[in-house]
Amino acid sequence: MADTAVHSEAGHEPDSHGHHEHGHAHASGLSNNKLAMWMFLGSECLLFGGLIAVYMLYRGRHAGSPGPDQLWDVPLTSISSFVLLMSSLTMVLAVSAAKQGDDRRTINWLVTTALLGATFVGAQVYEFTHFYREGVGFTTSLFSSSFYTLTGFHGVHVTVGVLMLLALSGIMRRSRVTGDKAETVELVGLYWHFVDIVWIVIFTLVYLIPA
Amino acid sequence: MSASTEHAATLEADQDIPDNVEPEHHSDGYYIKVALILAVLTAVETSTYWIDFGPLFLPTLFIMMFLKFFMVVMIFMHLRDEKPIYRFLFYTGLALALVVYLGALATFHFFE
Numbered sequence: 493m494a495d496t497a498v499h500s501e502a503g504h505e506p507d508s509h510g511h512h513e514h515g516h517a518h519a520s521g522l523s524n525n526k527l528a529m530w531m532f533l534g535s536e537c538l539l540f541g542g543l544i545a546v547y548m549l550y551r552g553r554h555a556g557s558p559g560p561d562q563l564w565d566v567p568l569t570s571i572s573s574f575v576l577l578m579s580s581l582t583m584v585l586a587v588s589a590a591k592q593g594d595d596r597r598t599i600n601w602l603v604t605t606a607l608l609g610a611t612f613v614g615a616q617v618y619e620f621t622h623f624y625r626e627g628v629g630f631t632t633s634l635f636s637s638s639f640y641t642l643t644g645f646h647g648v649h650v651t652v653g654v655l656m657l658l659a660l661s662g663i664m665r666r667s668r669v670t671g672d673k674a675e676t677v678e679l680v681g682l683y684w685h686f687v688d689i690v691w692i693v694i695f696t697l698v699y700l701i702p703a
Numbered sequence: 704m705s706a707s708t709e710h711a712a713t714l715e716a717d718q719d720i721p722d723n724v725e726p727e728h729h730s731d732g733y734y735i736k737v738a739l740i741l742a743v744l745t746a747v748e749t750s751t752y753w754i755d756f757g758p759l760f761l762p763t764l765f766i767m768m769f770l771k772f773f774m775v776v777m778i779f780m781h782l783r784d785e786k787p788i789y790r791f792l793f794y795t796g797l798a799l800a801l802v803v804y805l806g807a808l809a810t811f812h813f814f815e
Contacts, residue, residue, distance in 0.1 A: 522788060530789040534796025541800030545807055570749040577745060577771075581738035584779045585731055685780045689772050696768040700751060701761070 529679050533686045540690050543642040544697060551703045553634035558626055560635070560703040565619065572615035573695045576650075579608035580688045583681045590677035598677060599661045605684065606657040609650050616647045639698070646694060649687050656680050729778075737778050744771050 551560055586601030620640070628636045660680055663669055669676055748767040756763050777783040782790055808814065 522786060526789065527792070530792040534792045534794075537793075537796040537800040538803070541804045545804035548808060549811055549813060566749070566752045570745070570752075574742065574745055577741055578738065580741075580775055580779050581734060584734045588729075588731055588734065682780055685775055688779075689775050692768060692771045692775070696748065696764050700748060700764055 523675060525675065525679055526682075529682050533682065536686060536690075540642075540645070540693075543638075543645055544693065547638040547642045547698060550634040550638040551698075554636065555633070557632045557636070558628055560639075560698075563623055563626060563628060564699055565622070566699060568615065568619065569695065569699050572612050573691060575608050575615070576612045576688055576691050579605045579612070580685050582608060583684045587674075587678050587681045590674040593674075595664055595667075595673075599664050602657050602661040602664070602677070602680075606654045606661070609654040609657065609684075613647055613650050613654065616643065616650075620644075635703075642694065642698070646687070646690055649690070653680075653684050653687050656683065734779070737774060741771055741774060 554560075582601050582605040586598050586605060589597035589601055620643075623636075630637055630640050657680060660669075660677065664673070744767050748764060748771075751760055751764060776793075782793060
C-alpha cells in the first residue's frame with residue numbers, strides 16, 4: 493500500500509516487472525512521445541504562421557462587404573480570450589495533480605479545462621453565425637475567406653483538444669491509461685497550451701490591431 | 704533487495720538528476736499567480752480598444768503579446784526547464800515560421 497502511494501506520488505506506474513515506464517524512453521533518456529509532440533508543435537508554428545500571414549495580406553480586401561472594423565465585437569472576443577487563457581491555468585493544474593498521482597483532482601481539472609474550451613468554441617460559433625447573418629460568408633471576399641480559414645483552423649484545434657481532454661478523463665476514470673499516466677496528461681497539456689499561445693497571437697494581430 | 708527498497712532507491716536516483724534533465728514543477732499557487740499576471744496583461748491589451756495609447760499603441764500590444772506568449776511557453780509548458788532538444792525543436796519551428804512569413808509579407812510590400 494505504501495509502495496503504491498510512493499509510485500502514485502511520483503506519477504509513474506510500475507509495469508508488471510516492477511519497472512517504471514517513462515513514455516517509451518529512448519536509450520538517450522528522451523521520451524519518444526514528448527519528442528514527437530514538440531516536433532509536431534514546431535511544425536504547427538509553420539501552419540498557423542502561414543494562415544496568419546495570408547490573413548494579414550488580405551484583411552483589407554473586402555470591397556462592397558463589411559470588413560474587420562465593422563464586424564469585430566472586441567468585448568465578446570476579449571471574454572472568450574480570457575476564458576481560453578484560464579483554461580491554460582486549469583490544464584497546468586491538471587498536469588500538476590497528475591505528477592502528484594492525484595487522479596481525482598486530475599480528472600476534475602481536465603473536465604474543467606474541457607468545459608472552458610467548449611465555452612470558447614461556443615463563442616466562436618456565435619461569432620461566425622453573427623458574421624454570416626451580416627452577409628459575410630466564406631467566399632464573400634478575400635478577407636472573409638482568410639479570416640474564416642485562420643480562426644476556423646484554430647477552432648478545430650480547440651475542438652480536437654476538448655475531445656482529447658474528455659477522452660483522457662474518461663480513460664483515467666476507468667483506470668485504463670497505459671504507460672506513464674503523468675506524461676500522457678502532460679502531452680495533452682502541451683497541445684492545449686499551444687492552442688492557447690496561437691490564440692494569444694491571433695487575438696492581438698487579428699482583433700486588436702485595426703485593418 | 705525488497706521491492707520497497709528498490710522503489711526508494713529509484714526515487715533517490717530521480718532526485719539526483721540535474722535540473723536541466725527533468726522539468727521543474729511548481730506549486731499550484733505559483734501557477735495561479737502566473738495566471739493572474741496573464742489576466743492583467745490581457746486587460747491592458749484589451750484596454751487599447753477603448754483608451755487611446757497614441758504612438759505607444761502598437762508597441763504596447765506587441766510587448767503584451769510577447770510577454771503572454773513566452774510566459775505560457777516557459778512556465779505552463781515548462782519549456783524553460785525542458786531538455787535542450789525539445790527547446791530546439793519548438794524554437795526552430797517558431798523561428799522558421801517567423802523568417803519565412805515575415806519574408807513573404809515583405810515580398811508583398813506589406814510593411815510599406
